[in-house]
Amino acid sequence: MSARRGSGPTMHDVGRLAEVSAMTVSRVLKNDPGVSESTRERVFAAVDRLGYRRNQTARSLRLGGSGMIGLVVTNLANPFYSRLALGVQEVATEYGFRMLLSNSAEQADREPALIDGLVDHQVEGLIVVPAGSRQQHLAGAMRHVPVVLAARPPAGLDTDCVLVEDFHGAREATACLLADGHTRIAFLGNPPALYTGAERLRGFWAAHEEVGVEPDHDLIRQGLVDAAAAERATLDLLARADRPAALFCTNNRISQGAIRALYKAGTTLPLAGFDDFDLADVLGLPLTVVSYDADEIGRQAARLLIDRLAHHDGAPPASRRVTVPTRVVRHGVPDGADGPDGATPEA
Amino acid sequence: MSARRGSGPTMHDVGRLAEVSAMTVSRVLKNDPGVSESTRERVFAAVDRLGYRRNQTARSLRLGGSGMIGLVVTNLANPFYSRLALGVQEVATEYGFRMLLSNSAEQADREPALIDGLVDHQVEGLIVVPAGSRQQHLAGAMRHVPVVLAARPPAGLDTDCVLVEDFHGAREATACLLADGHTRIAFLGNPPALYTGAERLRGFWAAHEEVGVEPDHDLIRQGLVDAAAAERATLDLLARADRPAALFCTNNRISQGAIRALYKAGTTLPLAGFDDFDLADVLGLPLTVVSYDADEIGRQAARLLIDRLAHHDGAPPASRRVTVPTRVVRHGVPDGADGPDGATPEA
DNA sequence: ACCATGCCCGTTAACGATAACAGTGCTTGG
DNA sequence: CCAAGCACTGTTATCGTTAACGGGCATGGT
Numbered sequence: 001m002s003a004r005r006g007s008g009p010t011m012h013d014v015g016r017l018a019e020v021s022a023m024t025v026s027r028v029l030k031n032d033p034g035v036s037e038s039t040r041e042r043v044f045a046a047v048d049r050l051g052y053r054r055n056q057t058a059r060s061l062r063l064g065g066s067g068m069i070g071l072v073v074t075n076l077a078n079p080f081y082s083r084l085a086l087g088v089q090e091v092a093t094e095y096g097f098r099m100l101l102s103n104s105a106e107q108a109d110r111e112p113a114l115i116d117g118l119v120d121h122q123v124e125g126l127i128v129v130p131a132g133s134r135q136q137h138l139a140g141a142m143r144h145v146p147v148v149l150a151a152r153p154p155a156g157l158d159t160d161c162v163l164v165e166d167f168h169g170a171r172e173a174t175a176c177l178l179a180d181g182h183t184r185i186a187f188l189g190n191p192p193a194l195y196t197g198a199e200r201l202r203g204f205w206a207a208h209e210e211v212g213v214e215p216d217h218d219l220i221r222q223g224l225v226d227a228a229a230a231e232r233a234t235l236d237l238l239a240r241a242d243r244p245a246a247l248f249c250t251n252n253r254i255s256q257g258a259i260r261a262l263y264k265a266g267t268t269l270p271l272a273g274f275d276d277f278d279l280a281d282v283l284g285l286p287l288t289v290v291s292y293d294a295d296e297i298g299r300q301a302a303r304l305l306i307d308r309l310a311h312h313d314g315a316p317p318a319s320r321r322v323t324v325p326t327r328v329v330r331h332g333v334p335d336g337a338d339g340p341d342g343a344t345p346e347a
Numbered sequence: 348m349s350a351r352r353g354s355g356p357t358m359h360d361v362g363r364l365a366e367v368s369a370m371t372v373s374r375v376l377k378n379d380p381g382v383s384e385s386t387r388e389r390v391f392a393a394v395d396r397l398g399y400r401r402n403q404t405a406r407s408l409r410l411g412g413s414g415m416i417g418l419v420v421t422n423l424a425n426p427f428y429s430r431l432a433l434g435v436q437e438v439a440t441e442y443g444f445r446m447l448l449s450n451s452a453e454q455a456d457r458e459p460a461l462i463d464g465l466v467d468h469q470v471e472g473l474i475v476v477p478a479g480s481r482q483q484h485l486a487g488a489m490r491h492v493p494v495v496l497a498a499r500p501p502a503g504l505d506t507d508c509v510l511v512e513d514f515h516g517a518r519e520a521t522a523c524l525l526a527d528g529h530t531r532i533a534f535l536g537n538p539p540a541l542y543t544g545a546e547r548l549r550g551f552w553a554a555h556e557e558v559g560v561e562p563d564h565d566l567i568r569q570g571l572v573d574a575a576a577a578e579r580a581t582l583d584l585l586a587r588a589d590r591p592a593a594l595f596c597t598n599n600r601i602s603q604g605a606i607r608a609l610y611k612a613g614t615t616l617p618l619a620g621f622d623d624f625d626l627a628d629v630l631g632l633p634l635t636v637v638s639y640d641a642d643e644i645g646r647q648a649a650r651l652l653i654d655r656l657a658h659h660d661g662a663p664p665a666s667r668r669v670t671v672p673t674r675v676v677r678h679g680v681p682d683g684a685d686g687p688d689g690a691t692p693e694a
Numbered sequence: 695a696c697c698a699t700g701c702c703c704g705t706t707a708a709c710g711a712t713a714a715c716a717g718t719g720c721t722t723g724g
Numbered sequence: 725c726c727a728a729g730c731a732c733t734g735t736t737a738t739c740g741t742t743a744a745c746g747g748g749c750a751t752g753g754t
Contacts (some may be wrong), residue, residue: 001556008491010740021704026742056467057413058740060404087697089450102447121402143398144355222569229457279603279626282610357710368734373712405710408739
């Protein structure tokens, strides 16, 4: 009823109804002081009556800024990344930005197209969790907008990034297992080409060196891409004559696969893993997890990006690297009598 | 280096370099056949050299359509909604749309502002998981763009929607508990003002009627908003002299809270719940879950929306209601010897 | 009386891309 | 030899909004 064909009413329509020009409507909506009170009221009345909303597309074009930032994650179904996205959105909203989200589904070859699409939509900046280990395709985007990497560091690029204490967390969790007296620890890891995979292995190794134990190479399995692969690898380890005395997993999906394998095999082993996950505390396993605030990664990344947007004119600051701390959490076993530990304050 | 001040090179810049007009550049990039091969090559060369990308904002304005659809979910951190979002994105991408995502964090009062923001950004349609039970605020948005509701039906509105078989799923899962001989079943539910809360209670009730059992009103707890509330309610139930013989939970967070309570109380009870969740199969509980494809809700919602966008000129079809089927999955107990059931084919 | 000053509001010209139209030069047919 | 057609490319106007400027009108100071 309101418009003839296309979208909705324009400022001209509002102006016609309020008997002013479109410019005056623009002024009213911008809270420009140079408009009389009576005119202002007429304009607001017309806006209400037509259900008018400013066309953000036209504003973006005129004002030279879309008010959007782009986020590319590898797997939104993983709570880690959805929390990261929420952290980005929280800070973005705070600064008046909107978030355009893409999911690369861990396919590095899809990533360039996603990024180009976001740049086409005039995002003012990008936050990317890179799917692959190489990132040349980001160089093109960086010619247009600032880019911040999350969870993985730049390789051959000069950008800000936000990382987790991968090395430190893995070292500490492994140290817990060693301190408990387990020396034959299996390592179940994601692909070593990924930064997190390499760093967490380094931490695993460092913890061993500190206590003078040599890890058994036969117990190191890398390149596990999902829970199913981790489950198979674990079953395989359990079938060995010299089965490991404990397990270290480099992320939540791998931990879950390993736990499923233990369950199916009807056995149990002390397990330490990167990333906390739901119900980790009720599995009845001696479970040590490296916990950290995934939202915070998103928040920090958004802050770095928006800070850069604010100073895009001055001398560009050197690229920064922010680290989000990790914390080792020991989930007890049922008979360990440690019921009321730090269990779920809110979530 | 490329641009003087603002964003990036324009078609004029490309044209200048290729010694043609901006119009010709536009034609080349649109794959218009009426351009000579030599010109085409010069243009592409200039595009490459400048790293030129079409300004989607300007195109949207001129062409009258932003190529974006908006999605509002209540809680992206819940895997249910992140999967839904992935489903929306999958279909949106297939049809050349991009997804603008907002999270209402279950706060119904924030929702109107989020929706207005999306409309301002010229989304061509909206998919909304409404946070509250009333939806008047959607009427304004519907004057601008088509709206599809997901997971909850319209109340006082005429829109398409995609629902889960809430009633049927709850009835079937409850029936499983009853069939196993449990008659004193506690109901742990989300707020009854929400459609899902009411429907699932109705299903719970119907299953009882079918076998001629009267549910005990004292065992019905509604209005549980998170896992912590469910945990408290469960501990309270367990403390009763006449404790329930089984539990029915209306969503994944409530199930998790109940499970945590059981664990802390050092006891176990048969449990049925809506929504499947990670590791449900390794908890060692007699656990029955109502499983369904959250991605599919998003896909169907996106399809309904895009279908309506395609026919926006013709007679608007009557509002449609699509239902996504549920499936009851029984996760066994460890000594139940049902190891290789339908456990994680891919995910 | 006259110009300076402010207030309020309209006009014009962009932002970048593109549909519609208008050439330009070259070929073809009568 | 000119009209008509084709292949190719440039001009103009437009999408909705807003910065910059200009103009009418009233007030006030001299």
